[in-house]
Amino acid sequence: MRHVISVLVQDHPRVLNRITSLFARRGFNLESLAVGTTHQPGLSRISLVVSGDDRTLEQVEKQLNRLIEVLKVTDHTEPHVERELALVKVHVAGVEERLAVKDIQEAFRARVVDVAQKSLILELTGDSRKVDSFIEALRPYGILEVMRTGAVAMSRGDRVLKVREKKEAV
Amino acid sequence: MKGAEALLRALEREGVEVIFGHPGGAIMPTYDALYDSPIRHILVRHEQGGVHAATAYARASGKVGVVMATSGPGALNLVTGLADAMMDSTPVVAITGNVPRALIGTDAFQEADVTGVTMPITKHNYLVQDVNEIPRVVKEAFHIASTGRPGPVLIDIPKDVQLEEFTGSFDVPLDLPGYKPTLKGHPKQIEKALDALEKAERPVLMVGGGAQHAHAELLAFAEKTGLPVITTLMGLGAFPGNHPLWLGMPGMHGTVAANRAIHHADVILAIGLRFDDRVTGKVSRFAPHAHTIIHVDIDPAEIGKVVRTHIPIVGDSRLVLKELLKGAKALRLAAWWRQLEEWRTRYPLRYKPKPHLQSQEVIRAFHEATGGHAIVTTGVGQHQMFAAQFFPVTRPRSFLTSGGLGTMGVGLPFAIGAKIARPEELVLDFDGDGSFQMTLQELATVVKYGLDVKVVILNNGYLGMVRQWQDLFHAKRYSEVYLADSNPDFARLAEAYGIKGVKVERKEDLRKGVEAVLNTDGPVVAEFKVYQEEGVFPMIPAGGAAEDMIIEHPAEREEVEA
Ligand SMILES: Cc1ncc(C[n+]2csc(CCOP(=O)(O)OP(=O)(O)O)c2C)c(N)n1
Numbered sequence A: 001m002r003h004v005i006s007v008l009v010q011d012h013p014r015v016l017n018r019i020t021s022l023f024a025r026r027g028f029n030l031e032s033l034a035v036g037t038t039h040q041p042g043l044s045r046i047s048l049v050v051s052g053d054d055r056t057l058e059q060v061e062k063q064l065n066r067l068i069e070v071l072k073v074t075d076h077t078e079p080h081v082e083r084e085l086a087l088v089k090v091h092v093a094g095v096e097e098r099l100a101v102k103d104i105q106e107a108f109r110a111r112v113v114d115v116a117q118k119s120l121i122l123e124l125t126g127d128s129r130k131v132d133s134f135i136e137a138l139r140p141y142g143i144l145e146v147m148r149t150g151a152v153a154m155s156r157g158d159r160v161l162k163v164r165e166k167k168e169a170v
Numbered sequence B: 001m002k003g004a005e006a007l008l009r010a011l012e013r014e015g016v017e018v019i020f021g022h023p024g025g026a027i028m029p030t031y032d033a034l035y036d037s038p039i040r041h042i043l044v045r046h047e048q049g050g051v052h053a054a055t056a057y058a059r060a061s062g063k064v065g066v067v068m069a070t071s072g073p074g075a076l077n078l079v080t081g082l083a084d085a086m087m088d089s090t091p092v093v094a095i096t097g098n099v100p101r102a103l104i105g106t107d108a109f110q111e112a113d114v115t116g117v118t119m120p121i122t123k124h125n126y127l128v129q130d131v132n133e134i135p136r137v138v139k140e141a142f143h144i145a146s147t148g149r150p151g152p153v154l155i156d157i158p159k160d161v162q163l164e165e166f167t168g169s170f171d172v173p174l175d176l177p178g179y180k181p182t183l184k185g186h187p188k189q190i191e192k193a194l195d196a197l198e199k200a201e202r203p204v205l206m207v208g209g210g211a212q213h214a215h216a217e218l219l220a221f222a223e224k225t226g227l228p229v230i231t232t233l234m235g236l237g238a239f240p241g242n243h244p245l246w247l248g249m250p251g252m253h254g255t256v257a258a259n260r261a262i263h264h265a266d267v268i269l270a271i272g273l274r275f276d277d278r279v280t281g282k283v284s285r286f287a288p289h290a291h292t293i294i295h296v297d298i299d300p301a302e303i304g305k306v307v308r309t310h311i312p313i314v315g316d317s318r319l320v321l322k323e324l325l326k327g328a329k330a331l332r333l334a335a336w337w338r339q340l341e342e343w344r345t346r347y348p349l350r351y352k353p354k355p356h357l358q359s360q361e362v363i364r365a366f367h368e369a370t371g372g373h374a375i376v377t378t379g380v381g382q383h384q385m386f387a388a389q390f391f392p393v394t395r396p397r398s399f400l401t402s403g404g405l406g407t408m409g410v411g412l413p414f415a416i417g418a419k420i421a422r423p424e425e426l427v428l429d430f431d432g433d434g435s436f437q438m439t440l441q442e443l444a445t446v447v448k449y450g451l452d453v454k455v456v457i458l459n460n461g462y463l464g465m466v467r468q469w470q471d472l473f474h475a476k477r478y479s480e481v482y483l484a485d486s487n488p489d490f491a492r493l494a495e496a497y498g499i500k501g502v503k504v505e506r507k508e509d510l511r512k513g514v515e516a517v518l519n520t521d522g523p524v525v526a527e528f529k530v531y532q533e534e535g536v537f538p539m540i541p542a543g544g545a546a547e548d549m550i551i552e553h554p555a556e557r558e559e560v561e562a
């Protein structure tokens, strides 16, 4: 099963290293990782996409919690928003292809962010499945490059990822 | 005050009395400051010896062990010992010098990415970038190392930080928002556990190294309930090895009674252990009749990691046992005990007497001569298992061995650390001829500090444990395990260091040899030339289960259905 996990960490040097090293060492399957600062100085937030059975996911959460600089871990099993951004550079040979690609762009509500003689860069935001289908739709035209950010996630409603109660750790 | 002095002040404030270490360029400012410090320094001959000694110091004393080394090669020599301390949950703080900040990342002389290398084998580590951070980092390091599930913490300090002027404060608050160990077990879970035990017909209590500090509560709880007690290799001594409720050690070389008790148990209360594969064998066949496993551990990640757990209790074993004790009742286990007693008397630990001197009888002779009153350390191999089997210790913190990592060579440095922690105790290192040679340079440390440790080498002329596996599972193809053609004369080696050497080669000289060791005032290295082809039994082959237990060598095989 695919899970999206949000992790709130102290933005110390190597904290990302600790997390990726943990995944590698324990053989957890990491599909994507996105990281950024937050509105709180000193805190960063990481989104991980992990696949595994319930037991593995339990270990993922617990092992993350063992890291001293990890403040909070949430497996988004509740209603949540998930988004990924992708840049796709696609080959467009002639007018006909350009129009066809434009149709796809509109259908997916993507944006054209760069236009060149033989290619376009399209920008798409959506959940990972939408990005997958977008890429598949463009594939016949000749994709030159793809860059995806990996999923980021946030719980819907009033739930907030913060260091509220003291987390269990060792 | 320079950073180096601030570091030592901070260590003094943590109550550090002794540091094991070895100097070098990048840590020299700190060694310079050490010259004026009340902290005692034990100069080892190899950093690995230092970190193992610090580990044993910690385990024997309950305090944090401290080791210090220089950058690059010095720090990298700590790696095995840090991993060992990590696996066996031991509080150690390692301090390493590093190249000056401006040189980090340039492949400078003696530079290594020590925080990177040690990341997966420490509980936490630090690279100190600011001299004024030293007190905070030291405080956090000791707190993290010694609380929750203990473990090693490394502090890497660039040389220029050690030399920089310190202008900070020592009164820093502890602020670790991501680190709050759960100490008290959940009352509902404790109630459930008591309930399950009360309804159990064939319960067992298994304890590991996480219960060493809870020995008093453990004893009271076991005696109150009448539960049979099984101690893992790391748990030896947490419960007295001469107690009628004790069934021995479980797992690969455990007793028949302990392994059968687990196999047939309906309820298992496991405290402070992590179900290592050497304990469980094949997990899917482990404890097949247990409908309830209660697992008490301070590390939530250990619960459910290996075996399915029905009643998890996250907390400190001592506090949880205290709570359990409050609700404990005498359990009616007469029928179960009759069965256990039968297994115990029918299958005691034993060995077939041979005309040669045998490891088991050597260890047993020391046990008899000392009344079991000693701190035992071991190397890794057959002799380690024989020591666990034939030297049942009765007190906590008195069986120091490498459990999780199985590190050959810990015996002598462990003995050094133990002797420094508890100088009044008799310290016996039961070592292998192979293991001993991995760290024997520390004999110089023994001499330098006049440490009265007794090294008992069970010289079987082989990497015996590997040989045993080749014997049983590799068609007797003894690939690269023979040592006898090139072993030194251990007694003469000891004498070269100025240490008394003893050599015993014949069965009839055993008593005399034991006496020579124990009656010597000061360190001894005693070589007992033992039977070369001995096997450790009982044995559950790797990946097997209690039902696969081999009680004696296949040549005289008597397999036992569990
Ligand atoms: C550092 C290290 N290297 C290799 C091993 C693998 N190993 C486990 S037991 C053993 C043999 C140990 O020989 P010895 O110390 O003579 O003990 P014996 O089994 O003969 O009693 C070896 C090589 C190990 N545990 N540790």
Ligand SMILES: [Mg+2]
Pocket (backbone or CB within 6 Å): B381, B432, B433, B434, B458, B459, B460, B461, B462, B463, B464
């Ligand atoms: Mg040997």
